[in-house]
Amino acid sequence: MSGALLETRSLSRVFWQRRLGRPVQVRAVSDVNLTLGSSGGEVLSVVGESGSGKSTLARLILGLDRPSAGNVFYRGEDVARFVGAKRRQFRREVQAVFQDPYAIFNPFYTVDRVLAQPLRRFHLASSLHEAQQRMEDSLRAVDLRPRDVLGRYPHQLSGGERQRVMLARLHLLRPQLVIADEPVSMIDAALRTMFLNILLDFRDAGMSCLFITHNLETSYYLGGNALVLYQGRVVERAPIDRILHAPKHPYTQMLVSSIPVPDPKKRWKTSLPESAIESGETVGSAGCPFLVRCPYAMEVCRRQDPPMMSVGDGQEAACFLLADRGGVRGSMAPMCKAEESG
């Protein structure tokens, strides 16, 4: 068994949905392999558009949903088999942070209770005094003044304060791993930076993080490695620096080129590039999932699902364009740049 902190192997989750009255199968997560090492302080970003399977992946890892196939291993053990003390330990060591903390706060619980609960549940303080002390320390660690927030209810806090209370909870629990599902997408820019800085402090203290986002810039800020999800599949993985500056998969290139440029002379792109293969074509299970949107689509892309191909420097992508180059370090021309106008 590997020494990884977290590992998923061929993780898949299929849902049945009704479309136009007919049941259709949706592969929300398809054959995902990811690893976070055991040395601590590692960041792995999962980047993808809305609907690409990010939250489903998070829920599978947290044990909140069961995979249709494949496994999640935490410290080499299958999460699905955790019961009793093991399960409790996993619940303590692996914490989730979600987009809207309001949704997971009990509206009838004060902040004190939100923070005291895990202390009690996991026996983290030996006296009431110690519990109080630790709560106050954790609130200060995230720049909240204890007397400003203790005793208040979730609705009496701003969105940013609620998100910081979640961070204070992490500070209290000192998890080994945080699964953060779009934690900063609903807060303003200043607060986002603060939130990310606190995550970086926690990382420096040894906490690892699976950071889920649709925003490449936030994962760039956090550093580490990233994988790009498209329709539940990993289409590219690399250090985030390479994802941003030398993307290999046409989909990743599209994501990078759609990062808004703060230049009033340049229009932000909203439309998707036309595919070389007639758009609107439905993709059989055999072909590349990106086929209909890909401007480089080739005949082989119809017939076969491209496997991951390494381009060196810890980067790999699932695209036949790389096979044409023998899977070696070649770089494709960036596909679409912000349109010039004026």
Ligand SMILES: Nc1ncnc2c1ncn2[C@@H]1O[C@H](COP(=O)(O)OP(=O)(O)O)[C@@H](O)[C@H]1O
């Ligand atoms: N409980 C569910 N039942 C049916 N379909 C679901 C369910 N949860 C997610 N899906 C589908 O799985 C796909 C991925 O969803 P999700 O993981 O929420 O994506 P993301 O978080 O990247 O926006 C979507 O097509 C979504 O409609």
Ligand SMILES: [Mg+2]
């Ligand atoms: Mg989501």
